[in-house]
Amino acid sequence: MITYSLQQIADACNGQLTQNAGSLVSRLLIDSRSVYDASETLFFALKGNRHDGHQFILQLFKKGVPNFVVEEGKIPADIAEKANWIEVKDTKYALQQVGAFHRSRFKIPVLGITGSNGKTIVKEWITQMMGSDVFIARSPRSYNSQVGVPVSLWHLNEQSQLGIFEAGISLPGEMKRLKNSIMPTLGLFTTLGPAHQENFSSLEEKLEEKLNLFEGVEVIFYGCDQEMVDERMISRFSEKQLLTWGRAEKAALQLISQAEVGDQMRLGLKWKKEHFEIAIPFTDRVSVENALPVILFLLYRGYDKETIKERMATVVAVGMRLEQKEGINNNLLINDTYNADFTSLEVALDFLVQQSRKKGVARTVILSDLLQTGIPDHELYPLVSTLIEEKQIDRFIGVGPSLMKYASLFEKSAGFFETTEELLHALPSFHFSGEAILLKGSRRFSFERVVNRLELKRHATVMEINLDAMVHNLNQYRKQLGPETKVLAMVKAFSYGSGSYEIAAALEHQNVDYLGVAFADEGMELRRAGISTPIIVMNPEEKSFGQMIDYNLEPEIYNFRVLEAFNSVVESDGPGLVPVHIKIDTGMNRMGFLECEMEELVRRLKKMPALRVKSVFSHLAGSGDETHDVFTFQQIQKFEQACKYLQSELNADFWMHILNSAGIERFRDAKFDMVRLGIGLYGFGVGELENLRNVVTLKSYISQIKPVASNETIGYNRSGALPRDGFIGIVPVGYADGLNRHLSNRKGKMMVNGRLAPIVGDICMDMCMVDITGIQADEGDEVVVFGDDYPLTNLARQLDTIPYEILTSISRRVSRVYFKE
Numbered sequence: 159m160i161t162y163s164l165q166q167i168a169d170a171c172n173g174q175l176t177q178n179a180g181s182l183v184s185r186l187l188i189d190s191r192s193v194y195d196a197s198e199t200l201f202f203a204l205k206g207n208r209h210d211g212h213q214f215i216l217q218l219f220k221k222g223v224p225n226f227v228v229e230e231g232k233i234p235a236d237i238a239e240k241a242n243w244i245e246v247k248d249t250k251y252a253l254q255q256v257g258a259f260h261r262s263r264f265k266i267p268v269l270g271i272t273g274s275n276g277k278t279i280v281k282e283w284i285t286q287m288m289g290s291d292v293f294i295a296r297s298p299r300s301y302n303s304q305v306g307v308p309v310s311l312w313h314l315n316e317q318s319q320l321g322i323f324e325a326g327i328s329l330p331g332e333m334k335r336l337k338n339s340i341m342p343t344l345g346l347f348t349t350l351g352p353a354h355q356e357n358f359s360s361l362e363e364k365l366e367e368k369l370n371l372f373e374g375v376e377v378i379f380y381g382c383d384q385e386m387v388d389e390r391m392i393s394r395f396s397e398k399q400l401l402t403w404g405r406a407e408k409a410a411l412q413l414i415s416q417a418e419v420g421d422q423m424r425l426g427l428k429w430k431k432e433h434f435e436i437a438i439p440f441t442d443r444v445s446v447e448n449a450l451p452v453i454l455f456l457l458y459r460g461y462d463k464e465t466i467k468e469r470m471a472t473v474v475a476v477g478m479r480l481e482q483k484e485g486i487n488n489n490l491l492i493n494d495t496y497n498a499d500f501t502s503l504e505v506a507l508d509f510l511v512q513q514s515r516k517k518g519v520a521r522t523v524i525l526s527d528l529l530q531t532g533i534p535d536h537e538l539y540p541l542v543s544t545l546i547e548e549k550q551i552d553r554f555i556g557v558g559p560s561l562m563k564y565a566s567l568f569e570k571s572a573g574f575f576e577t578t579e580e581l582l583h584a585l586p587s588f589h590f591s592g593e594a595i596l597l598k599g600s601r602r603f604s605f606e607r608v609v610n611r612l613e614l615k616r617h618a619t620v621m622e623i624n625l626d627a628m629v630h631n632l633n634q635y636r637k638q639l640g641p642e643t644k645v646l647a648m649v650k651a652f653s654y655g656s657g658s659y660e661i662a663a664a665l666e667h668q669n670v671d672y673l674g675v676a677f678a679d680e681g682m683e684l685r686r687a688g689i690s691t692p693i694i695v696m697n698p699e700e701k702s703f704g705q706m707i708d709y710n711l712e713p714e715i716y717n718f719r720v721l722e723a724f725n726s727v728v729e730s731d732g733p734g735l736v737p738v739h740i741k742i743d744t745g746m747n748r749m750g751f752l753e754c755e756m757e758e759l760v761r762r763l764k765k766m767p768a769l770r771v772k773s774v775f776s777h778l779a780g781s782g783d784e785t786h787d788v789f790t791f792q793q794i795q796k797f798e799q800a801c802k803y804l805q806s807e808l809n810a811d812f813w814m815h816i817l818n819s820a821g822i823e824r825f826r827d828a829k830f831d832m833v834r835l836g837i838g839l840y841g842f843g844v845g846e847l848e849n850l851r852n853v854v855t856l857k858s859y860i861s862q863i864k865p866v867a868s869n870e871t872i873g874y875n876r877s878g879a880l881p882r883d884g885f886i887g888i889v890p891v892g893y894a895d896g897l898n899r900h901l902s903n904r905k906g907k908m909m910v911n912g913r914l915a916p917i918v919g920d921i922c923m924d925m926c927m928v929d930i931t932g933i934q935a936d937e938g939d940e941v942v943v944f945g946d947d948y949p950l951t952n953l954a955r956q957l958d959t960i961p962y963e964i965l966t967s968i969s970r971r972v973s974r975v976y977f978k979e
């Protein structure tokens with residue numbers, strides 16, 4: 159850890175220093191939630207679209223953070239004389255300047271990576287392949303933004319021999335700032351694509367902006383098959399060394415051939431007139447695109463082809479994929495067994511904390527020695543122990559010789575083991591039960607064996623939920639709305655089938671303003687699990703009103719009966735203002751007050767001083783379909799009129815909301831104060847948003863393969879047959895799992911090793927059969943019912959229904975597995 163004086167920091171960002179306490183800084187903090195070891199921490203109060211870091215200063219001060227960078231005039235008076243302050247005009251810019259100041263102290267090669275896709279993979283693969291030879295400081299995950307870059311640069315330390323940092327932009331002018339922070343000496347451009355095009359008038363303009371990163375570098379690596387990129391590189395950077403990859407003859411590293419052999423792709427390459435072959439352990443096109451720059455960079459660094467070949471064979475897919483699984487004995491497992499360095503440990507611990515706030519859930523960490531951190535052990539393990547302490551881990555189990563050596567640092571230690579075998583041996587003695595367990599190990603410790611032992615394997619069909627994709631979708635909608643519009647995320651019906659607590663926790667972490675559930679017990683379950691975001695109950699039942707008040711759940715009031723009943727419970731409960739949400743029926747003809755009831759509603763509400771009308775809302779009946787647009791506009795108009803009337807008569811200031819997901823896409827002007835986002839979170843839009851991602855994947859596997867002749871029948875009622883002699887695979891997913899029986903007999907298909915296999919015969923309760931004739935498959939191979947490559951919308955179309963119904967039909971016995979990329 160490098161330590162600076164506050165004066166140095168203030169000078170670096172031209173800030174005004176007011177010093178009251180100690181004066182050293184070794185840690186930067188931008189996310190108020192991830193504070194640990196508060197001493198020597200400097201918090202930057204950043205202003206985002208959604209929140210203002212200045213709000214968290216008091217809370218952080220109480221946790222012991224002594225140093226703050228704030229906007230001019232924003233020092234909170236009550237602690238002005240107790241903490242240290244650096245006042246600046248713009249805290250984000252100050253953060254960038256401090257990042258640049260730290261960076262400027264290192265005279266090592268620094269590779270700056272930009273481009274539309276593949277930045278993170280290229281960075282992680284280079285690290286995987288070179289990390290055992292040089293100490294690499296790099297961006298954690300894809301921290302490549304205006305804020306992420308300076309924080310990443312702070313990972314440079316005395317041991318660092320190479321820096322690799324990503325730079326991503328979405329606005330003109332941003333790259334210059336990133337370049338000034340990163341100060342790359344080498345540049346790598348992955349690809350030019352349509353991502354983040356919104357704010358650029360043309361692809362050329364965006365390319366030009368991205369290329370600003372390379373102003374000061376000596377060497378640029380890029381793919382020369384994209385003509386526009388090649389032309390601009392040559393004309394703009396003629397004085398620099400340009401090293402290219404691609405299929406073109408002129409490429410320095412030329413891809414001559416590629417052949418899929420089993421699970422590998424064999425690349426025939428040419429470098430300096432010599433031909434050679436390298437196999438990569440993936441067969442998809444994108445992996446080939448990502449492998450070429452990695453190979454080229456290693457060649458440039460002087461690696462011989464044999465070494466590159468060996469190491470390329472061992473790269474793993476995504477750098478850090480945090481996977482959450484259900485464990486035996488009601489444990490929750492968080493599996494991060496691909497990677498163990500200090501940066502990713504912080505990320506994983508944050509995820510553990512986020513997912514284990516349920517009261518009474520103990521936190522256990524099983525950690526292997528950290529390799530390739532660039533920090534000497536005697537400094538590293540004290541840091542690890544502080545981090546473990548700060549995150550309030552209840553049990554710590556260490557595996558590996560280095561951790562054994564530093565065992566005494568860990569107060570909450572439950573055991574240390576030299577090897578994973580020894581841990582496996584001792585595993586039963588821990589009696590894990592009802593706890594959240596993070597398993598984090600370097601690959602060589604093969605922690606997957608531990609995961610395997612602790613994992614619950616009751617049913618092999620799983621529903622995978624990609625939390626990062628969900629957050630991505632949330633942000634796509636937020637972008638449509640702008641910062642001032644609040645978001646209520648609908649998590650009714652087990653969050654559209656995807657899980658209750660886990661989804662709500664992830665959304666709460668993203669600071670959504672409200673959650674919506676259908677019934678009170680769904681809301682109570684979330685409260686008991688520790689969710690504190692305000693919650694609206696859409697169908698409040700009279701018998702649960704008392705509990706709703708106890709649990710801080712806010713009712714939708716949709717008629718006079720509910721209004722009176724709720725008010726009488728509130729009044730008998732004693733004094734206090736209780737928030738309620740008034741639903742107006744503007745044409746859906748479902749729940750809600752009618753226009754003709756407004757006068758009466760006002761009359762009654764005026765007599766109910768204990769109720770506070772927090773919001774008034776309505777629901778659109780056909781927002782996704784343009785044939786109803788006239789009607790939808792009428793609904794919106796009726797809604798506005800009703801709200802105006804209520805506002806003036808009640809003299810109240812409430813929020814208004816009417817848009818659901820499709821409404822946000824198509825009627826943005828009616829966003830009012832809040833929107834209610836549901837299906838869009840899962841990636842099902844109505845086509846106005848291009849970048850939505852799939853979130854949910856339903857998977858099973860082939861439990862048996864058997865040959866069937868064309869004159870035989872398959873399954874119940876003898877309804878299935880193959881058109882020719884062939885093979886079927888038995889898949890353990892049936893209608894009891896939510897696989898609609900109408901998909902029987904070739905109506906539905908499943909994806910087996912990238913190919914579509916029709917369902918044959920009648921779907922059974924717990925299994926079904928698919929025709930895999932002509933498809934390369936083995937028993938145990940994965941079968942995708944729906945997912946990224948075989949969208950749920952296909953299934954919905956075949957069944958003449960909507961994605962909502964399919965998602966919410968997946969049985970609770972199918973275990974939900976959550977992961978982050």
Ligand SMILES: *Cc1c(COP(=O)(O)O)cnc(C)c1O
Pocket residue numbers: 648650696777817818819820834835836837838
């Ligand atoms: C379910 C629901 C929503 C969300 O609808 P989506 O189409 O999934 O976005 C919004 N408002 C109300 C009242 C709902 O019941």
